[in-house]
Amino acid sequence: MSSMFRRRPPLPPFPPGGLLVGGAARDWQRGVAPKDYDWAVPDPAQAARAMADALGGSAFPLDEERGYWRVHLDGEAHHDFVPLPADVNDDLLRRDFTVNALALTEAKKILDPSGGQVDLKARRLRMVSAANLRADPLRAWRAARLELTLDFRLEPETERVVREVAADLADGTLKMPAAERIRDELHALLLHPDAAHGLKRLEDLGLLALTLPELREGMGLQQGGFHHLDVFEHGLEALHQLLARLPDAPLPLRWAALLHDVGKPRSHTVDPETGRTHFYGHDKLGAALTTQMLTRLKLSAGEIKHIAGLVEAHMVPLPAGEKEARRFVHRRRDLLPDLLWVMLADREAARGPSSSEASRHAYAVAMGRVLEAMEGQPAPPRPLLTGADVMALLDIPPGPRIGEVLRALNEAVALGEVMDEVEARAFVVGDASRKDDM
Template identity: 85%
Template sequence: MFRRRPPLPPFPPGSLLVGGAARDWLRGVSPKDYDWAVPDPAGAARAMADALGGSAFALDEERGYWRVHLPDEDHHAAPHHDFVPLPADVTEDLLRRDFTVNALALTGDRKILDPAGGRADLKARRLRMVGAANLRADPLRAWRAARLEVTLGFRLEADTEQVMREVAAELAHGALKRPAAERVRDEVQALLRHPDAAHGVKRLEDLGLLALTLPELREGIGLQQGGFHHLDVFGHGLEALHQLLARQPDAPLPLRWAALLHDVGKPRSHTVDPETGRTHFYGHDKLGAALATQMLGRLKLPAGDIRHVARLVEAHMVPLPAGEKEARRFVHRRRDLLPDLLWVMLADREAARGPSSSAASRHAYAAAMGRVLAALEDRPAPPRPLLTGADVMALLGLSPGPRVGEVLRALNEAVALGEVTDGVGARMFVENWNAQNAGQPQRPAE
């Protein structure tokens, strides 16, 4: 049974509440966003903005699409109200929609318009198409079906699922035009935000959509690993995402992506030792970072998010420290990835329960993570630099160049480890380090 229906904002004159907002209200869920069909979108938007203290702006002034944002401390969580022109034939408009549960409208006096039988499907928790032609008219609706299955907790009706598979096949063969990458990204990320995101990714595969979205991820299907792993590479990635969200339900999207893609480089780095028969994935971390960059770039994610995901993927195999000093070094070198890196590593480990895994090994892993967390808690911010680049150049008689940066990295790490504590010690360290490393080639920064 659905919960008691929540209160609704005042209806603009002559308006209908349509689509997902009407659906959610009927389910007893407060709509996150409101879609209004009104005689005068611009006037209704401005009036609501004035009444509720929000801001109104045109999404598409030519077509009469307007939006109102309401104030909220979290801009991304703030509800918005969209206004579109009231269609001449409301029933015809509703019957052009994707699924029956979205082909609903509500009047100001709470009369329900339901030309496609959506209320019955709501009660049955069933996701049923209004018509196959509607799905082919906008193939993005195939991705939406997978997302709604997860976020609503509904199940695709059999005929609708069959059409979803046909749409995916037609997209793959070029018989249908693929949706814009940004629209696919938005559906996939809405799915990833759900606590059961791993199941949603599996449904993308079941429906033939993963091959159109993240084909590199599919390369791990059936690729067995052994050792610590009890799942194939693809299943392990899904389980890592599941393990992450079980422990960190509010994980940001880049962290979710990193958990899902952390082993995406394994299929292309897979080798088998001819003498021992053992499986190896040498370099899969670096290859995975490159692949993650390509995959998320295709989906048009923000550049900063892509870099963060790629760096997490590349770093997920770094050894955890065996002692307190090593823990401080670990924090110093990877501070900007923490604590996200630890979450990815923990999700990876908890998703691996093959024959080599044991309670003792998991305990040792947890202890090593504890050392890193203790070091991070002890020094939550990097220590204040004791010398500048200009100081180093003056002290050593150097000109600007890579050597100055190398000296500063060594000094700053020594400070982070507690080996240098003041300016006098910093100058002595720099002079000694430079003498010991004279003529040595520059070492890359970690």
């Protein structure tokens, strides 16, 4: 018997008459502690409340009409409860893949109507049926995600049907799943240490074109200079380089590394005299495309703003001196330290024939200046004047000019050029005089 079946983790107490089903039963069978638990029980509400009372969690309905409940336990996986079907085997046979069509009884008996245990031993991802995959096309994305996260391989006929589903989605024969569901599968894939490989697999299966078509525009587009990969492969390599250095990188940072050059294909020009390739404005265009793509995938507004900000700022030159480093930190504090990680991933993903140890050393020194500036001023200095103060000093009404003056003043404070309120007032009056003389 395979070693994956020998050391099975302990399980929480079973709800009365309940079954552990789906991925949780699969993981337990593999000897892996489930991340989340799915229970089929006679009375979901009663079972959820009983578990919450016994283990000190909170129970709440997910879908009262269908009788779905969830329990959150502090610092642990959540537990979902659904009604026990009249025919458990029939219910399991409606699932996506055989390794998910498993149920476990309290006596540790495995219900396996589709041969999932054999596939587990073979590390094989096999569909229960083609009709099941077509009934919920999201399962095509799940196939790619599970292949990566379980380190299994799609069985050939299952892979053929996944490709068929992708083609039918592309031509409108099948309806696209909700964007939020695709996003969740994509995020589960992006959180894997080898996320770049998972994205290549999406492309291979015909799913990337349905998910991130803008990213594919970089395929075959060579860049020259420091770059040794086309734009598409460079984005994947930047993600790989990020995760090699920061395995716990949060999702927004992973997105930014992947998408940092997404604006290059649409900004691509070639100088007719020199033949040199240019991508003028690709940072700003990339930020706009990033916003468009991630809005389509229903990420939160705050996440989108941060990711797009990183994409737009990734080409900003690193500072050459201490004062410039303080200015760099002041102007981009809300993007740091994430911006440095994106810039480093971009740099390390390039490494073309024009790269050198000397240039990499210079880059590291410049990054060190920024880190020192961040350590020296971990939070923005306290504002010395308010908008009302500026209006009174300059005798002007509310308007955009107030914000401009305050931004200039706050930067001067951050650079150590203005130290107190007296100097702040003098700076504001002097700045206004300088502008009047221009």
